Structures are given as C-alpha cells and as structure tokens.
Amino acid sequence: xxxxxxxxxxxxxxxxxxxxxxxxxxxxxxxxxxxxxxxxxxxxxxxxxxxxxxxxxxxxxxxxxxxxxxxxxxxxxxxxxxxxxxxxxxxxxxxxxxxxxxxxxxxxxxxxxxxxxxxxxxxxxxxxxxxxxxxxxxxxxxxxxxxxxxxxxxxxxxxxxxxxxxxxxxxxxxxxxxxxxxxxxxxxxxxxxxxxxxx
Numbered sequence: 205x206x207x208x209x210x211x212x213x214x215x216x217x218x219x220x221x222x223x224x225x226x227x228x229x230x231x232x233x234x235x236x237x238x239x240x241x242x243x244x245x246x247x248x249x250x251x252x253x254x255x256x257x258x259x260x261x262x263x264x265x266x267x268x269x270x271x272x273x274x275x276x277x278x279x280x281x282x283x284x285x286x287x288x289x290x291x292x293x294x295x296x297x298x299x300x301x302x303x304x305x306x307x308x309x310x311x312x313x314x315x316x317x318x319x320x321x322x323x324x325x326x327x328x329x330x331x332x333x334x335x336x337x338x339x340x341x342x343x344x345x346x347x348x349x350x351x352x353x354x355x356x357x358x359x360x361x362x363x364x365x366x367x368x369x370x371x372x373x374x375x376x377x378x379x380x381x382x383x384x385x386x387x388x389x390x391x392x393x394x395x396x397x398x399x400x401x402x403x
C-alpha cells in the first residue's frame with residue numbers, strides 16, 4: 205500500500221490504536237481519524253509519514269497527547285484537534301512544523317497552555333482556540349506568528365490577559381474575543397492593532 209495517499213477512518217468508534225506498520229506509508233497525504241472516540245494516543249511512527257499534509261483528529265475525545273515525533277511532519281499544512289476534550293498539552297516539537305497553515309484546537313476544554321515553541325510556525329495563518337476553557341494565557345511567542353490572519357479565542361473563559369506581543373501581528377485580520385469574561389483589559393499594542401482589523 206505504498207501508493208496510498210488518503211486514509212479515512214472517521215468515526216471508527218471502537219478503534220483504540222493504530223498499527224506501527226503505518227509508518228511505511230510514504231505517499232500518504234491525508235490521515236483522517238475524526239470521531240475515533242476510543243483512540244487514546246497516536247503511535248510514534250506517525251512522524252514517519254514524510255508526505256503527510258493533513259492530519260484530522262477532531263472529536264477524538266479520549267486523545268490525551270500527541271507524540272513528540274509529530275514534529276517530524278515537515279510537509280504538514282493542517283492539524284485539526286477540535287473537540288479533543290482529553291488533550292491537556294501539546295509537544296514542544298509542534299514548533300518544527302514550518303509549513304503548518306491551519307491549527308484547530310477549538311473546544312479542547314482541558315488544554316491549559318500552548319508550547320513556547322509556537323512561534324516557530326512561520327506559515328500559520330489560522331489559529332482556532334475558541335472555547336478552550338482551561339487556557340489561562342498565550343505565550344509571548346505568539347507575536348512571532350507573522351503570517352497569522354485569524355486568531356479565534358472566543359469563550360476562553362479563564363483567559364486573564366493577552367500578551368503585548370500580539371501587537372506585532374501586522375497581517376492579523378480577525379481577532380475573536382467574544383465571551384472572554386475573565387479578560388479585564390486589552391494591551392495598548394492590541395488596541396493600536398484594532399485600528400486596521402476586525403475585533
């Protein structure tokens with residue numbers, strides 16, 4: 205199956221693990237595992253998929269973490285982890301995904317923090333963090349996401365402040381802060397940024 209480009213296993217609710225042999229799928233471009241409710245972790249060999257561009261893990265509610273090897277996915281452009289309610293953290297190697305354009309983390313209600321290496325995602329244009337109810341802050345390195353156009357933080361009820369570094373995001377078009385009821389003020393840099401964007 206070395207020629208396989210797309211593997212869709214969406215809503216295979218009884219699937220608890222993936223075979224280690226999948227690391228040999230050198231042509232695989234899309235791996236979709238949405239709604240695999242019994243999946244707790246991904247095998248380390250997921251990092252051995254050199255052609256992978258799209259990794260869909262939304263609604264894997266028992267997924268608790270990603271392997272460090274996910275940082276080896278040099279061609280990954282989209283990573284969707286929305287509604288992964290058991291996910292508490294992300295590996296530092298996430299910052300190695302230099303081609304990543306879209307990162308979906310909305311409704312990851314147990315996610316407490318983002319890695320400081322986030323700033324390494326130089327091509328990231330869309331970051332979705334809406335309804336991440338345990339998220340209390342963003343790393344200062346978010347200001348290094350120079351390609352970011354959309355930042356969704358709606359309903360992040362524990363978010364108490366925003367980093368001044370957000371003001372560096374000159375290409376940001378949309379900043380969604382609806383329902384961030386613990387946020388007491390906006391940094392001056394963000395207020396200035398709002399002069400030419402939608403907030």
